[in-house]
Amino acid sequence: MSEQFESWRIRPLQTHYRIVYLDGIHFGIRHGSGCDSSILLTILGVDLEGNKEMLALQACAEESREGWLSILQDMRSRGAIQIDLFATDGHEGLLGALSELFTATPRQRCLVHKQRNVLSAIPRRERELVQADLVGIWKPEKKEDALANLVAFKAKYAERYPQAVRSLCEDEEHLLTFYDFPVGMHRHIQSTNAIEGFFSNVRQRTDQIDAFTTETSCVRLVWAVMQDIRFHKVTVS
Incomplete structure (x- = not known):
């Protein structure tokens, strides 16, 4: 599974995505006898045909501008450079990273x-x-x-x-x-529900795990779970 995950992690991406959803999900990571909360930063893309695709997963000790810069730079380095719209929450670190890397890209607040x-x-x-x-x-x-x-x-x-x-x-x-996008897209881009639904699916499949041993094991298991999740197409025009 490690080789398959690594191939997925570094794979080239499409150049142009219609929508990109950004959010994070918290997981427990065990450290000796204790347990800390880490966040899994997540990028979900929708291509020009309306197909959803998980573009990147990255575990961080906390949600921060640096963490979002890292995962967004990784996304760009693999080819995704034209984004029509970002759908996000209001985390300052995320907004700071977007303002630095994608200054001209419109953003919809969830x-x-x-x-x-x-x-x-x-x-x-x-x-x-x-x-x-x-x-x-x-x-x-x-x-x-x-x-x-x-x-x-x-x-x-x-x-x-x-x-x-x-x-x-x-x-x-x-x-x-x-409002600046076609009416058929509105319900898909007014919120980050698309990525929240993914999180809910992951939780259902990992709720028996109290805490992961490492951040790496957390990312790989979420990726493995993701292989069984079927993403539905969305309207993009």
Whole structure:
């Protein structure tokens, strides 16, 4: 399995990908009698035909700008240099790496993560009402209407829930990027659900493992599990 994994890890990639999803998943790594959490940085690509492909996996002690720079540079060195859209969460290290290596590439902030962040600043008794307004921001067919809803949301809640509005405004310019792509793509690029689904699949197959012995064994097992996961095509036009 080691040789097969190594061949996969260094294989050439396609030059052009329509969508690239970036995220990380935490695993326990045993160190002597103790156990630490490490993160597996993950790059999932969608080619011009809508086929999903795991482009890279890399274990790091923690999620950082340096870790993301390393895995993204590896992706580029293997040929993937033209990306139409990145779908990401809001981790500062990831955003810093992207701003250095892919300055001109559009980015969509995961709306599921953003919604969760905003609502965490709202009292539970008010969340249902606020959530309806929040989700309503990106429901319209036209981007200009979504922008108007965004302005209205901020005006409505700025005084009552300033922390929630600040959270919404973080990365604000990347919330509505999906409107710049064909309507058929919208549901696929509004969130990082594509890669979250992969993580869920991996968890189901590795949940009997409390902790891995090394980061290398973790990456290789996830890769082995991945061989049995069937990725569904997505709309890219």
